[in-house]
Amino acid sequence: MADLVMPVLGADMKAGELVAWLKRPGDRVQKGDVFAEVDTEKAVVEVESMFSGVIERLLLSPGDKVPVGAVMAVVRAEGPEAAAAAAPAVAPPAAAQRLAGPRPTIAPAAAAGRLRVSPVAQKLAEEKGIDLSTVAGTGPGGRVMLRDVEEAATRVVARPAAAAPAPADRALRMRQSIAAAMSRSHREIPHFHVESVIDMSRAIAWLTAENARRPVAERLLYGVLLIKAAALALRKVPEANAVWAGDHVEPKAAVHVGVAIALPGGGLVAPAIHDTDKLSLGELMAKLRDLVQRARAGRLRSSEVSDPTITVTSLGEQGAESVFGLIYPPQVALVGFGRLTERPWVVEGRPELRKVIHASLAADHRALDGYRGSVYLAEVERLLQEPESL
Amino acid sequence: MSEDAVREKVLAILAELAPEVDVHALRPDVRLRDQMDIDSMDFLNFLIGVDEQLGVDIPEADYPRLATLDAIYRYLQEKLAQKA
Numbered sequence: 001m002a003d004l005v006m007p008v009l010g011a012d013m014k015a016g017e018l019v020a021w022l023k024r025p026g027d028r029v030q031k032g033d034v035f036a037e038v039d040t041e042k043a044v045v046e047v048e049s050m051f052s053g054v055i056e057r058l059l060l061s062p063g064d065k066v067p068v069g070a071v072m073a074v075v076r077a078e079g080p081e082a083a084a085a086a087a088p089a090v091a092p093p094a095a096a097q098r099l100a101g102p103r104p105t106i107a108p109a110a111a112a113g114r115l116r117v118s119p120v121a122q123k124l125a126e127e128k129g130i131d132l133s134t135v136a137g138t139g140p141g142g143r144v145m146l147r148d149v150e151e152a153a154t155r156v157v158a159r160p161a162a163a164a165p166a167p168a169d170r171a172l173r174m175r176q177s178i179a180a181a182m183s184r185s186h187r188e189i190p191h192f193h194v195e196s197v198i199d200m201s202r203a204i205a206w207l208t209a210e211n212a213r214r215p216v217a218e219r220l221l222y223g224v225l226l227i228k229a230a231a232l233a234l235r236k237v238p239e240a241n242a243v244w245a246g247d248h249v250e251p252k253a254a255v256h257v258g259v260a261i262a263l264p265g266g267g268l269v270a271p272a273i274h275d276t277d278k279l280s281l282g283e284l285m286a287k288l289r290d291l292v293q294r295a296r297a298g299r300l301r302s303s304e305v306s307d308p309t310i311t312v313t314s315l316g317e318q319g320a321e322s323v324f325g326l327i328y329p330p331q332v333a334l335v336g337f338g339r340l341t342e343r344p345w346v347v348e349g350r351p352e353l354r355k356v357i358h359a360s361l362a363a364d365h366r367a368l369d370g371y372r373g374s375v376y377l378a379e380v381e382r383l384l385q386e387p388e389s390l
Numbered sequence: 391m392s393e394d395a396v397r398e399k400v401l402a403i404l405a406e407l408a409p410e411v412d413v414h415a416l417r418p419d420v421r422l423r424d425q426m427d428i429d430s431m432d433f434l435n436f437l438i439g440v441d442e443q444l445g446v447d448i449p450e451a452d453y454p455r456l457a458t459l460d461a462i463y464r465y466l467q468e469k470l471a472q473k474a
Contacts, residue, residue: 211450216441219450221430264410264427292431317429 002051002077006070009040009305011329012180016040017065018072027055029075034301036072041177042269047302053077124149145246174267185326189244192370193324195360196377198384199345204355206387222340223314224285226359228390230312230335231255231276233379239368240361240376241309243330249367258308258328259288261295269295270311270328271304281390316340322358332364335380396444396466400459403439407432418459446470 006016019037029035034046035055053075060072124146185191203225211219234241234255242251255277258270273279273287294300310331315323316339323336338358345354359380363373383390391399401413408426416425428436433453441447446469448456456462 208450216434216437216447219434219437221434223430262429264408289431289435293435 001056002053002075003071004035004047004049004051004073004075006038006066006068006072007047007302007306008068009038009045009302010042010177010181012177012184013040013068015065015067016045018060018062019044020062021058021073022046023055023058023073025055025057029053029055031079032303038302040305041173041180042267043174043300044298045300045302045305047072049075051075051077052079147246171266174263174265178267181328182326185329189327189329189332190365191327191362192365192373193360193362194370194373194377195322195324195358196381197343197356198359198381200340200355200357200384203384203387204340218282218285220281220285221288223337224281224288225384225387225390226314226337226357227257227259227273227276227288227312228279228281228284229380229383230310231257232383232390233376234277234310236379237368237372237376239372240333240363242332242367243309244332244364244367245330249332249364252309254309256307256309258311258331259291260311260313261292264296269300269305270308270313271295271300272308274303274307310335313337316357323360325360325362327362327364332367333376334362336360336362391444391470393463393467396470397463399443400440400462400466403436403443406439407435416459418463421457422459422462423457440466444470445473 009016016038019039021036023029023033023035029049029052031049031052033049035049036047038045038047056074056076058073060066066072200222204222207220207222207225214220238251239249241255242249244250254275256272256274257276258272260268260270262268271291273284273291276284279287291300291304308328308331311325311328311334313323313325313334314337316337319339321338321341323338325334325336327334336359338360340355340357342353343356344351345356346352347354359377361373361377401416404411404416404426405413408428411426416422422428426432437448444466446466448465448469452465455465
């Protein structure tokens with residue numbers, strides 16, 4: 001048996017509300033199949049199964065709000081994941097807690113088994129009387145770290161006697177979610193920024209010629225070149241493709257670029273395009289188009305929300321010349337692109353009018369240094385001078 | 391295709407892209423980007439819609455000719471007349 005748990009779908013997500021089950025007991029699921037819809041603070045997200053197998057039991061009802069890491073459903077797992085999932089004791093249905101209701105009771109061993117808690121964090125939680133099932137882990141794989149418990153302890157002390165009413169308005173909740181993530185970023189991450197001005201003339205000329213031979217449905221936006229260059233440059237500076245795990249950087253082998261997408265009602269999301277560096281420009285464009293449409297329709301999948309290893313934001317269309325962003329934790333870098341402008345540019349001693357763009361890197365100084373950030377931007381620039389090789 | 395039919399098709403495509411906008415209230419002589427919050431992805435989706443529903447594949451070089459609704463109607467009438 002394997003547990004399907006409430007995933008972490010945002011830097012500061014503590015809990016999610018089940019909107020609907022998309023599978024029933026007895027239904028077969030493949031790894032990656034959507035089995036439920038969950039409402040986070042920011043959006044309704046389609047949650048994917050981590051296992052292949054047969055749904056054995058559903059432990060929640062629509063409307064139930066449960067903490068990150070809580071068991072949502074049980075799968076009779078098959079295939080290679082089955083062994084890895086080797087079953088911790090399955091929480092009884094009573095553990096399908098409603099956060100608004102009475103405080104749930106979870107056997108400590110079972111809770112620790114599911115939630116993955118560092119020993120020092122568990123000790124502090126016991127001392128402070130903190131229910132670990134309500135603490136979102138920021139360590140590797142959602143592991144609850146000491147800092148998470150310390151933060152939870154602060155909240156418990158600061159919490160007013162009567163809980164504030166839950167904000168009904170989606171836009172307000174989106175704003176609150178962004179506020180929480182960005183406040184954490186500003187508070188915890190020692191940012192540094194580096195910037196380069198990149199001559200885009202060759203890239204734009206190549207793109208114009210390329211698009212002239214493509215039917216409209218297959219045409220490329222120039223932002224796709226930027227995303228691909230940002231992804232490929234990580235091969236030279238892999239430490240920028242990583243997450244910060246409490247006291248060390250964890251490089252990620254796969255490059256999943258999170259693309260910042262503005263939403264019509266305000267706010268933004270930055271879902272992942274998986275294996276960005278391995279996609280052709282055509283594939284990347286198709287995935288970006290699909291992602292933007294689904295993001296704006298509120299149809300993102302859990303892996304897209306939870307998997308980004310770096311974020312790319314492009315604000316040039318709104319007129320900004322430069323972007324100096326805040327990193328989305330636990331990522332360690334964010335790449336920003338500004339407006340395409342024409343500038344005098346010295347080429348072999350002579351001024352010429354060139355199309356240029358400001359590219360910036362916001363980086364976590366705990367994970368990499370300015371020198372490496374500069375190497376990264378130089379690589380982005382080099383790649384954009386060879387657009388045909390992207 | 392009649393002028394009115396082209397107009398209705400174009401507005402329907404825009405309405406699908408931006409359901410929050412009352413497309414019939416858009417001023418045909420004012421730049422679309424000044425009236426709607428659309429980006430390059432929206433514009434590309436609009437062009438794809440035009441291609442699918444009107445059979446006109448608009449080359450990138452002609453994009454500057456499509457700033458207002460009036461300009462779009464004129465452009466499409468011209469292209470449809472050439473195809474006929």
